[in-house]
Amino acid sequence: MAAGIVVVIFGAAALSSGWRAAHRMSILEPAPVTMVSEPTALASVAASGSVPAGRIEVPSVVGMTLEEAQALLGAGGLAVRALASPAGETTPGAVLEQDPAPGTIVGRDTTITVWYASTSVGSATGGSNDPDxxxxxxxxxxxxxxxxxxxxxxxxxxxxxxxxxxxxxxxxxxxxxxxxxxxxxxxxxxxxxxxxxxxxxxxxxxxxxxxxxxxxxxxxxxxxxxxxxxxxxxxxxxxxxxxxxxxxxxxxxxxxxxxxxxxxxxxxxxxxxxxxxxxxxxxxxxxxxxxxxxxxxxxxxxxxxxxxxxxxxxxxxxxxxxxxxxxxxxxxxxxxxxxxxxxx
Known part of the structure; x- marks a missing residue:
C-alpha cells in the first residue's frame, strides 16, 4: 500500500506560516517524497487508505481569498477556474463556493471551479465571468x-x-x-x-x-x-x-x-x-x-x-x-x- 502523506504548502510567499499550518492537503502517492508532515495526521491518513495512489483529496477553500485558494490548489497539481459572483456583504475576493466539493477524490490536473465575491458582476455589456x-x-x-x-x-x-x-x-x-x-x-x-x-x-x-x-x-x-x-x-x-x-x-x-x-x-x-x-x-x-x-x-x-x-x-x-x-x-x-x- 502506498504511504500516506500530509503535505504542507510552502510555495506561496504571500501566505503566512500560520495560514500554511492551518491548511493542508491530503495526498496518497508512492514514497519516497521529500515533505514536512505531522506524525498524528500522517498516521490518520495512512490508516484510512481511502485515497488511491496519485490521487488528491480536494481541500476546502471556501472563505479563503482567491489568491490563497489558487496557491493551495495549485500546489497540489490542481487547475483552478475562477468565476466571479455578486459579493453581497461578503468581502470582495473571498471564495464563496467550490466544485468539486471538499473531500472529493480527484486526479492531478483536475480543474477545480471556485466562485469568488466580486463587486463588478452582472452588467449587460461585460457580465461574463469567463473571457470565452x-x-x-x-x-x-x-x-x-x-x-x-x-x-x-x-x-x-x-x-x-x-x-x-x-x-x-x-x-x-x-x-x-x-x-x-x-x-x-x-x-x-x-x-x-x-x-x-x-x-x-x-x-x-x-x-x-x-x-x-x-x-x-x-x-x-x-x-x-x-x-x-x-x-x-x-x-x-x-x-x-x-x-x-x-x-x-x-x-x-x-x-x-x-x-x-x-x-x-x-x-x-x-x-x-x-x-x-x-x-x-x-x-x-x-x-x-x-x-x-x-x-x-x-x-x-x-x-x-x-x-x-x-x-x-x-x-x-x-x-x-x-x-x-x-x-x-x-x-x-x-x-x-x-x-x-x-x-x-
Missing part, C-alpha cells in the same frame, strides 16, 4: 434564490410606476420539522442548478450567492434585465397553514400590462420546468399558475418563472428538502426544464 463565455455560451439564465437571511419589510412599488406597494423581501419560510430556512434551501438548489446549466454551456448569473444580503424583489428582477437573461428563474419553497399540502408548483407572470409581453414565453417555461421537476422527483404535481401580484414578476422585462420546490410546512417535504440528494434532484429537474425551454 460570450463566445461559447448560447444562452444566459439568471437564477434568483428566493428570500435572504433577514426580511426587509420596507416598501417598494409592486410594478413600474405603481402606487400600490409591497414588502421589498418577505421573511423566508422555516421547516416545520427541521427548522431549516427557505433562504438556505433556495440557495443550495440554485448553486446546483447553476452547475447543471454551466455544464451545458449556458452562462448563469445569480442574484445572490450568500444569505447575508439585502436585495429587494424589484432589484433582483433588474439584475435579470441588465444581464439580458433568456430566462429568469426564481427558486422558492412554500409554506401553508394546511400542513398536509405538499407538492411542486411553478408560477409565471400574467394578468397585467407590465407582464403582457413576457406572459406567453413565461408560461411555456413554467410548464416545461413543472413537468421536468415532477418527473425527476416524483413529487405531487400542483401544476403551473399565473400571478399578477408579485413585484419580482412585474419588474421583469425577460421571461420569468417561480418554482415552489415543495412545502416546508409539510413534514415529509421539509425533511426531503433537508437532504443534499433531494435538493440535487430538484435542481436537475429545474435545469432540465430550463434547457428544454431554451431549446425550443
Amino acid at each position: 463565455a460570450v463566445r461559447r455560451a448560447r444562452f444566459v439564465v439568471c437564477i434568483d434564490p428566493g428570500h435572504q437571511e433577514k426580511a426587509d419589510l420596507g416598501r417598494e412599488p409592486i410594478g413600474p410606476g405603481a402606487k400600490q406597494t409591497t414588502a421589498k423581501c418577505a421573511a423566508p419560510a422555516y421547516g416545520v420539522v427541521t427548522g431549516q430556512s427557505e433562504a438556505e434551501v433556495a440557495l443550495e438548489i440554485a448553486f446546483a442548478v447553476r452547475r447543471e446549466l454551466e455544464a451545458h454551456g449556458a452562462r448563469v448569473v445569480l442574484t445572490r450567492t450568500t444569505n447575508a444580503v439585502d436585495i429587494s424583489n424589484a432589484e433582483r428582477a433588474r439584475i435579470a434585465n441588465e444581464c439580458g437573461a433568456d430566462l429568469y428563474v426564481r427558486i422558492h419553497a412554500g409554506s401553508d397553514t394546511n400542513g398536509d399540502l405538499r407538492g411542486v408548483r411553478t408560477l409565471y407572470p400574467a394578468g397585467n400590462e407590465w407582464v403582457a409581453g413576457i406572459t406567453a414565453a413565461s408560461r411555456t417555461a413554467a410548464r416545461e420546468i413543472q413537468r421536468s421537476v415532477v418527473n425527476m422527483t416524483g413529487a405531487r404535481d400542483l401544476g403551473s399558475a399565473g400571478r399578477n401580484d408579485l413585484a419580482g414578476f412585474n419588474w421583469s422585462r425577460v421571461p420569468v418563472v417561480l418554482v415552489e420546490c415543495g412545502y416546508l410546512s409539510n413534514p415529509i417535504e421539509d425533511q426531503r428538502l433537508a437532504t443534499a440528494a433531494y435538493r440535487a434532484t430538484v435542481a436537475r429537474g429545474i435545469a432540465a426544464g430550463v434547457l428544454h425551454y431554451l431549446a425550443k
Whole structure:
C-alpha cells in the first residue's frame, strides 16, 4: 500500500506560516517524497487508505481569498477556474463556493471551479465571468434564490410606476420539522442548478450567492434585465397553514400590462420546468399558475418563472428538502426544464 502523506504548502510567499499550518492537503502517492508532515495526521491518513495512489483529496477553500485558494490548489497539481459572483456583504475576493466539493477524490490536473465575491458582476455589456463565455455560451439564465437571511419589510412599488406597494423581501419560510430556512434551501438548489446549466454551456448569473444580503424583489428582477437573461428563474419553497399540502408548483407572470409581453414565453417555461421537476422527483404535481401580484414578476422585462420546490410546512417535504440528494434532484429537474425551454 502506498504511504500516506500530509503535505504542507510552502510555495506561496504571500501566505503566512500560520495560514500554511492551518491548511493542508491530503495526498496518497508512492514514497519516497521529500515533505514536512505531522506524525498524528500522517498516521490518520495512512490508516484510512481511502485515497488511491496519485490521487488528491480536494481541500476546502471556501472563505479563503482567491489568491490563497489558487496557491493551495495549485500546489497540489490542481487547475483552478475562477468565476466571479455578486459579493453581497461578503468581502470582495473571498471564495464563496467550490466544485468539486471538499473531500472529493480527484486526479492531478483536475480543474477545480471556485466562485469568488466580486463587486463588478452582472452588467449587460461585460457580465461574463469567463473571457470565452460570450463566445461559447448560447444562452444566459439568471437564477434568483428566493428570500435572504433577514426580511426587509420596507416598501417598494409592486410594478413600474405603481402606487400600490409591497414588502421589498418577505421573511423566508422555516421547516416545520427541521427548522431549516427557505433562504438556505433556495440557495443550495440554485448553486446546483447553476452547475447543471454551466455544464451545458449556458452562462448563469445569480442574484445572490450568500444569505447575508439585502436585495429587494424589484432589484433582483433588474439584475435579470441588465444581464439580458433568456430566462429568469426564481427558486422558492412554500409554506401553508394546511400542513398536509405538499407538492411542486411553478408560477409565471400574467394578468397585467407590465407582464403582457413576457406572459406567453413565461408560461411555456413554467410548464416545461413543472413537468421536468415532477418527473425527476416524483413529487405531487400542483401544476403551473399565473400571478399578477408579485413585484419580482412585474419588474421583469425577460421571461420569468417561480418554482415552489415543495412545502416546508409539510413534514415529509421539509425533511426531503433537508437532504443534499433531494435538493440535487430538484435542481436537475429545474435545469432540465430550463434547457428544454431554451431549446425550443
